[in-house]
Amino acid sequence: MxxxxxxxxxxxxxxxxxxxxxxxxxxxxxxxxxxxxxxxxxxxxxREWRVQPPRGRFYDRDGVLMVDNEPRFTLFVTPRYFKEETIPLLATLLGAPDSLLSVRYQKAAKNPFHRAPIQVDVSFEELSRVLEQRHNLPGIDYEITQKRTYLTDARMTHAMGYVREISESALEAHRDEGYVWGDPFGQGGLERQYESEVRGVPGSDFKMINIKGQVVAEYLDGREDRAARNGLDLNLTIDSGLQAFAESLFVNKRGGVIALDPRNGEVLAMHSAPDYDLELFTHRLDPQVWDSIRTHKDRPLFNRVTQSQFMPGSTYKPLIALLALAVGEIDGAYEFYCGGGHPLGGGRIYKCLDSHGSINVVEAIKYSCNTFFFEMMRRIDVNTLHRLATTMGFGQRPYLDIATNEVAVGNIPDSTYYNTLFPRGWTQGNVMNLGVGQGEGEVTLIQLARYMAAIANGGTLVTPHLVRNMVDPETGAQAVPEMPDPVRLELNQTYLQLLREGMRRVVAEQSWWLDIPGVPSIGKTGSAQNTRGDEDDSVFIMAAPADNPEIAIAVFVENAGFGSGAAGRIGSFMVERYLTGRVDLSGDRGWIWTQMFNLNSEILPDRNEVRGPAG
Amino acid sequence: MRKRYTNLDPVTLLTWIALVVVGLSAIYSATHGPSSEFYQFNPRQNFGNQITWLGICLAGMAVALLLPVRFFQQMAFPVYGGTLLLLVAALLFGREVNGAKSWLYIGPMSLQVSELAKVGTVLAVAQVVGMRRPKTMDLRFAFILVGIIMLPASLIILQNDTGTALVFFGLVPIVLFWSGLDLNLLLLMIAPAVAGYFAIVSMPTAILFVVLFVGFMWWRTRDRRISMVSALMTGGVVALANVAITMVLSDYQVQRILSFTDPGAEQFRQNVGFHQVNSMAAIGSGGWFGKGFLQGTQTQGGYVFEQSTDFVFSVIGEEWGFLGSVVVLFLFAVLLIRLLQLGANMKHPFGVLIAAGASGIYLVHIFINIGMATSLLPVIGIPLPFISYGGSALLANSALLAIVLSLHLRRDDFSIYGY
Incomplete structure (x- = not known):
């Protein structure tokens, strides 16, 4: 318009x-x-809060709860929202020194938006006090983490392993499995071996935080949250009572013991002495304490069950006997004359402990006659021994479901080995020491225990393992860990019976104090020379009951002399404890018991080089 | 009488109610959401205060609806004078809030007098235009109008409330437009401001704008002089802005001016750009349908500065999404256009100017406020009409609306001498 x-x-x-x-x-x-x-x-x-599920619990073979979790709280600070002047208030609530919190805050403040822990191991009471004051403490929040608790007397230090915050290298390697900074990660032992099973699935809790870093509400009423899934519980094969008992026997001794069920390879107890308290690792570990453990001359971190390699000593003699029988060099009636040493070398190089006279294989085992077994080895090709020993598991990496990369292999020499050792040629005389378990061979405790079990059970090489099955605590679903099948060795039962008869007499007659009242058993003592020139290592293997064995054990005590001493007694009492549930100390056994505690590992000379895993 | 009140324009009234309800819900969300226990007492009482102010507004509007046309015409200058006095009083006795000395405290009430000055100014301008003989629009008259507007504006600048003063500057072309100033002159006045804005945001756009604008003026007028002037004015502003940014202004000032163009940039996000980054995060994360009432993470976390007042739109954008935002824009469009129609219906310059002035003032507020919340413009602290918390603003804006409604109700009472 x-x-x-x-x-x-x-x-x-x-x-x-x-x-x-x-x-x-x-x-x-x-x-x-x-x-x-x-x-x-x-x-x-x-902000996503990671909800750490409780790690799987560990039960012993009788369902006794050995390892559980308890909640623990970690306080975090987000420096961008934190007020430095509230440090004294926080310190008062936590009962911690101002200076400590101040130092941690200063460290965290370099990265103002990054939440950093300012106090770990906060108790529920302390946390409650802090939460009451949270209006005055912007930039402070907390997370719940799980802490391992050990409920029985059995420490099982080396087999158990412990849990720490994941390391940088482990994080790199396992990032695909959903690990993030600060996640717990099993270190060694069962905790490491079964990490992916016991870990569970971490959940996520999304919360809204305000500009001061305070949690104000659930994000989307929790619809985005993912619940954590508990880790699988492990039913161990360990008898926690026997385990604790074993640990109590190694007073002032260095060494190890492993007890198996010879029927199925279940590990009933395993202990390496000295050990250390796993409880230390559930808290922030003082670096000085850690250093003292790490550098102690008795090497507590060294797992003597899996890592120690030593000469088998006379415990090797049943193997030599079996070999001689198997290759037809002797039979049960064959006798050889012992005049206190082997004729080769005029009786002065290859000595026996005694003059046993004419002696058959059973008696030779019973008396541990060196002469007899020198003769056996003189007749047997070293490669033949190598073959049988290897078949029996020696020189082979034994399976054990704890962090297998630490398991030592041992060494069973063959002709190639001696060709290298004696470049100018060698004779049978050079290898005769093998007949008595001295010289060049090295074995491990696990190998000895399997060998003992195989003799006892009629020739089955069992697979040692510590986990019977794994149970999902929510669904009850069970799973059995995968492991190699036991190996059935085609051994002549007659020959095995000869071996067992010899070994029965070892316990019943020769070293009668190792005989368990009321329980017939078989065993063999050994004292292994060592290359260090110290006192011999005391070695003992045993299985019982003789006719239907339920336990096979291998014990080794460093520098404690004869096998019938420290190692034999420890083994005998453990078997008794396992089979009868008690230790009968009436009569001579009481004296043996007391004596056992006086038998010490020779104190290591104060020198820097100590025996390495490869011996 | 009863029959006459049925003539009250329902569209205006309903959109006003709708906007006030939107505002109350946004203020409620910003102050009484799940996280409100973490707020200090001060922002939490905003909701209650706003309800109180709404009561005062309703009473004031009812009174305004009872008053005759002549009252508004006669009271125009006294009200204008009164608001000027109040501005001076605030300058002398006022209390400083957020760096601006524009608040007068009367008992429990706090008044932001610069808001009330808008009403007085619109009334005064409308009265001047209304008294004018027809067809006497010239530059001298234009200067009088500009003077009426600039007087309170300069007092407000003295109060250090540049944002509110900017609304008065925005009022100038609107008033001149409605009082019949030549469109070419008006374009010449507005174009340099637009050119200046582009010079800050993007130099190539600014140059393109200058070229297009000069071409447009040439096409419109075929007048070489006007084209020259338009080229000089717009190009001059662009050049001046460039010189100012690169040479004259200090780094800090330049940062403040430039920050809105990219508030998330490294050098801004921790200081001047902080509020806009968070406001954009709130609005942008709302998406199509928003996160729902009391569900906005930014809002409930208190991330957006002044989220019940100047940045209230971030609450709407986050919790009600694009859809809710467009509904609010649509309500504003309906209200603003409806006001113009009411003004046109009055067929009297006083009524036209009041209605157009109100509509124009709202428009400036809406553009600056939402433009700021979406980082289209730098941070300029003025409220979103009817929605932001703030009693004085609600009162002033509602008063203008009520005056328009009242005048429209009695549009037949206008004496005919004005037109």
Missing amino acids: DEGRSRLRIFMVLIVFILGILMLRLGKLQILERSSHTGQSVNNAV
Whole structure:
């Protein structure tokens, strides 16, 4: 119409135009750039709390709870929102020194938006006090983590392993499995071996935080949260009573013991002495304490069950006897004359402990006659021995379901080995020491225990393992860990019977104090020379009951002399404890018991080089 | 009488109610959400205060609806004078809030007098235009109008409340437009401001704008002089802005001006750009449908500065999404256009100017406020009409609305001498 009308129209267009610009702008932000702004807002205001599920619990073979979890709280500070002047208040609530918190805060403040722990191991009471004051403590929040608790007297230090925050290298290697900084990670032993099973699945808890870093509400009423799934519980084959008993016997001794069920390879107890308290690792570990453990000359971190390699000594003699029988060099009636040493070398190089006279294989085992076994070895090719010993598991990496990379292999020499050792040639005289378990061979405790079990059970090489099955605590579903099948050796039962008869007489007659009242058993003592020139290592293997064995044991005590001493007694009492549930100390056994505690490992000379895993 | 009140314009009233409800819900969310226990007492009472102010507004509006046309015309200058006095009083006795000395405390009430000055100014301008003989629009008259507007504006600048003063500057072309100033002159006035904005945001756009604008003026007028002037004014502003940014202004000032163009940039995000980064994060993360009432993570976390007042739109954008934002824009569009229509219906310059002035003032507020919240413009602290918390603003904006409604109700009472 007129000027006024057109101005009205112009202004209306202007209104629509300007509001249209705003609408386009909103469309750009809310539709086109939505994801980047969502990311920004989530970064700001939504924080994911990792919910650590309780690690799987460990039960012993009788269902006794050995390892459990208890909650522990860690306080975090986000320096950007924290007020430094609240440190004294926080310190008072936590009962911690100002200076300590101050130092931690200063360290965290280098990265102002990163939450950093300011106090770990906070008790529930302390946490409650802090939460009451949370209005005054912006930038402080907490997380629940799980701490291992050990409920029985059995420490089982080396087999158990412990749990620490995941290391940088482990994180790199296992990032694909969903690990993040601060996650717990099994270190050694069962905790490491079964890490992926006992770990469970961490959950996520999304919470809204305000600009001061305080949690204000559940994010989306918890719809995005993922519940944590508990780790699998492990039913161990360990007898916690026997385990604790074993640990109590190694007073002032270095060494190890492993007890198996010869029927199925279940590990009933395993202990390496000296050990250390796993409880130390459930707290923040003082570096000095750690250093003292790490550098102690008795090497408590060294697992003598899996890592020690030593000469088998006379415990090797049944193997030599079996070999001689098997290759047809002798039979049960064969006798050889012992005049206190082997004729080769005029009786002075290859000496016996006694003059045994004419002696058959059973008696030779019973008396541990060196002469007899020197003669056996003189007649047997070293490669033949190598073959049988290897078949019996010696020189082979034994399976054991604790961090297998630490398991030592031992060494069973063959002709190639001697060709290298004696480049100018060698004779049978050089290898005769093998007949009495001295010289070049090295074995481990696990190998000895399997060997003992195989003799006892009629020739089955069992697979030692510590976990019977794994149970999902929520569903009750069970799973059995995968492991190699036991190996059935085709051994002549008649020959095995000869071996067992000899070994029965060892316990019943020769070293009668090792005989368990009321329980017939078989065993063999050994004292292994060592290359260090110290006192011999005391070695003992045993199985019982003789006719239907339920336990096979291998014991080794460093520098403690004869096998019938420290190692024999420890083994005998453990077997008694396991089979009868008690230790009968009436009569001579009481004296033996007391004496056992006086038998010490010779104190190591104070020198820097100590015996390494490869011996 | 009863029959006459049925003539009360329902569209205006309903959109006003809708906007106030949107505002109350946004303020509620920002102050009484799940996280409100972490707030200090001060922001939490905003919601209650706003309800109180709404009561005062309703009473004031009812009174305004009872008053005759002549009252508003006669009271225009006294009200204008009164608001000027109040501005001076605030300058002398006022209390400083957020660096601006524009608050007067009367008992328990705090008044932001610069808000009330808008009403007085619109009334005064409308009265001047209304008294004018027809067809006497010239530059001298324009200067009088500009003077009426600039007087309170300069007092407000003295109060250090640049944002509110900017609204008065925005009022100038609107008033001149409605009082019949030549459109070419108006364009010449507005174009340099637009050119200056582009010069800050993007130099190539600014140059393109100058070229297009000069071409447009040439096409419109075929007048070489006007084209020259337009080229000089817009190009001059662009050049000046460039010189100012690169040479004259200090780094800090430049940062403040430039920060809105990219508030998330490394050098801004921790200081001047912080609020806009968070506001954009809130609005942008709302997406199509928003996160729902009381569900906005940014809002509930208190990440956006002044989220119940100047940045209230971030609450709406986050919790109600694009859809909710567009609904609000649509309500504003309906209200603003409806006001213009009411003004046109009055067929009297006083009524036209009041209605157009109100509509224009709202428009400036809306553009600056939402533009700021979406980082289209730098941070300028002015409220979103009817939605932001703030009693004085709600009162002033509602008063303007009530005056328009009242005048429209009695549009037949206008004496005919004005037109």
